[in-house]
Amino acid sequence: EAGVAQSPRYKIIEKRQSVAFWCNPISGHATLYWYQQILGQGPKLLIQFQNNGVVDDSQLPKDRFSAERLKGVDSTLKIQPAKLEDSAVYLCASSRGGLAHSTDTQYFGPGTRLTVL
Amino acid sequence: EDQVTQSPEALRLQEGESSSLNCSYTVSGLRGLFWYRQDPGKGPEFLFTLYSAGEEKEKERLKATLTKKESFLHITAPKPEDSATYLCAVQARVFNDMRFGAGTRLTVKP
Numbered sequence: 735e736a737g738v739a740q741s742p743r744y745k746i747i748e749k750r751q752s753v754a755f756w757c758n759p760i761s762g763h764a765t766l767y768w769y770q771q772i773l774g775q776g777p778k779l780l781i782q783f784q785n786n787g788v789v790d791d792s793q794l795p796k797d798r799f800s801a802e803r804l805k806g807v808d809s810t811l812k813i814q815p816a817k818l819e820d821s822a823v824y825l826c827a828s829s830r831g832g833l834a835h836s837t838d839t840q841y842f843g844p845g846t847r848l849t850v851l
Numbered sequence: 852e853d854q855v856t857q858s859p860e861a862l863r864l865q866e867g868e869s870s871s872l873n874c875s876y877t878v879s880g881l882r883g884l885f886w887y888r889q890d891p892g893k894g895p896e897f898l899f900t901l902y903s904a905g906e907e908k909e910k911e912r913l914k915a916t917l918t919k920k921e922s923f924l925h926i927t928a929p930k931p932e933d934s935a936t937y938l939c940a941v942q943a944r945v946f947n948d949m950r951f952g953a954g955t956r957l958t959v960k961p
Contacts, residue, residue: 738894776855776938776951777895790947825894837883837902837942840949842894 736760738843740826746849752814755846757826759807765789765831766803767840768811771823783809784831813848821850854878857939857952864959867928872937872955875921880944884922886915887938889954895938898924929959 739758747753759766765784769777780799782790785806794801798817803809813820823845829838858873876884883902887895899908901917908915912933914925924937936954943950 774953776940776953778951779948782948793948827894837900839885839897839900841897842887844892844894847892 738826738828738841740824740843740846742846743844744847744849746851747816749818749850750815752812753816753848754810754812755824755826755848757809757811757843759809759826759828760841763828763830763841764806765829765836765838766809767827767829768801768809769825769827769842771825771845773822777825780811816848816850818850821848823847854943854950855939855941855952857937857955859955860953861956862958864926864929864957866930866959866961869925869927869929871926872924872957873921874924874939874952876939876941878941878943878945878950882942882944884917885940885942885949886922886924887940889936889938898937926957929957931959931961933957934959 741756767782768780770780771777780794781801783803786803799813801811825845826843827840829840831838854877856875883900885900886898889895899915904919906917912927916923936956938951938954940949940951
């Protein structure tokens, strides 16, 4: 089966600009996650969707970050305006996720590497 | 405070030299402990899930074990293609998300 798809793979922007990332999960997976991975650290969850509803966005900086999952499939993550400390890899993952907080295996996409200058 | 701590930060091995990576966790009410492998420029790749103390899982040269306080990833007779960063993560009843350690960067020299 096809894996999690993300685009773009790389993005370079100036601080205060806006940027958007796209994710297409594995077909049939109900739960979708966005993670931020800063260099040298493990991924940190930003937001979790189950179908098209938000399950957990407690670690999402809502003053500048937003995310949506239209029709319970694709998702976009937006940053507006970007700061220098937003430079990181943004990973999307999906799981079958019948339950909101299950321990289903999460499958990750290749990530988008964002550099903010 | 850190809930998941991985050691060592980096490990260099000769091909065939077996070793272990450690993941210690401080959370109570563990629901699952996960091991992932991450190659440069790629997303994490799932290896194992462990649910309870005493559980063990194997895949090729890798074997993961779990106690009440830590997990070990044993690598037997590693090959250069095993070079990667190995990430450990936990899910617990006190929080809903998967919390990752910083990883161990493994290099296997031929």
